[in-house]
Amino acid sequence: MPSPSDLALESAAKLHLGEFAARFHPESLPLGDRFSYFAAAVPVGEEELREYLVEPVDALPAAVRTALPALFFVLVPYLERPASPGKHKAARQTFLPQDSLVVMDPPDERFRLTLAYIPPPGPGEAGVLAFAVKDVDMSEYHFHLFNALARAAFERLPEAAFSGYMDLLRAELKARVHGEVDQLSWAAKQNLLNKQTSFRGETKLFREYARESFFDTLTLFLHGLCCDIDVEPGPRQIASRHLRKRLEYLRGQFPPPEGYAVFPEELKN
Numbered sequence: 001m002p003s004p005s006d007l008a009l010e011s012a013a014k015l016h017l018g019e020f021a022a023r024f025h026p027e028s029l030p031l032g033d034r035f036s037y038f039a040a041a042v043p044v045g046e047e048e049l050r051e052y053l054v055e056p057v058d059a060l061p062a063a064v065r066t067a068l069p070a071l072f073f074v075l076v077p078y079l080e081r082p083a084s085p086g087k088h089k090a091a092r093q094t095f096l097p098q099d100s101l102v103v104m105d106p107p108d109e110r111f112r113l114t115l116a117y118i119p120p121p122g123p124g125e126a127g128v129l130a131f132a133v134k135d136v137d138m139s140e141y142h143f144h145l146f147n148a149l150a151r152a153a154f155e156r157l158p159e160a161a162f163s164g165y166m167d168l169l170r171a172e173l174k175a176r177v178h179g180e181v182d183q184l185s186w187a188a189k190q191n192l193l194n195k196q197t198s199f200r201g202e203t204k205l206f207r208e209y210a211r212e213s214f215f216d217t218l219t220l221f222l223h224g225l226c227c228d229i230d231v232e233p234g235p236r237q238i239a240s241r242h243l244r245k246r247l248e249y250l251r252g253q254f255p256p257p258e259g260y261a262v263f264p265e266e267l268k269n
Helices: 004-012 017-027 046-058 062-067 138-156 159-174 183-195 204-226 240-253
Strands: 014-016 029-031 035-039 071-076 078-080 101-103 115-118 127-132
Touching (some): 017 071, 017 115, 046 204, 062 138, 078 127, 138 204, 159 204, 159 240
Antiparallel strands (some): 029 035
């Protein structure tokens, strides 16, 4: 039988995420000491909950977990970006996460969102991290989850960790290392290479590239701690020896919890 919360959501058809979070946060369930969650109109049994949230949270390095704000995780059927008013509806528009809509039925692909994040409104308050989980493969969900966590933690991670990562990137650029981890960092790298020839300093373009590269590599690092994943080869994929060097660096900065490892051979003994 559907819960009263599920029936309330179904009757609403669409709710702004901020309104949804405010309405259902009192019904959230604890997930450790700083996180909580709520699943609306999607079946989440004990096994599903472990896959969606418990195992990913358990795999987080202590330094990353500490850097994260308190979070209210929300699992909903679908998320939608509101259509922009006027004649440029199809154009990509900026929007506030609070304007994201929680919806029951599949939205138009042009406006469909995988996740939405509302930062904490103030000290000691929880941010909202919402995921659309219907018609989404678990591996894809995990990628978006860890990418969102990497971004949410970034401002409170040690500055030295990011500075050291930028040093790695400078060495790669000097050696003309090809490729990147994912599409956003690849695009940022191409933009940098097209406009700069020296990488000794810290220009705005270089820092933007370094941030995207850091997010993508940290996402892979966190994802790999939690789950068995494969890095798909491709024309933009960075060579494995350079990727391993990055992952080894992150392992040094963010030691995994006991029983977790970056590389499979580390668990053999």
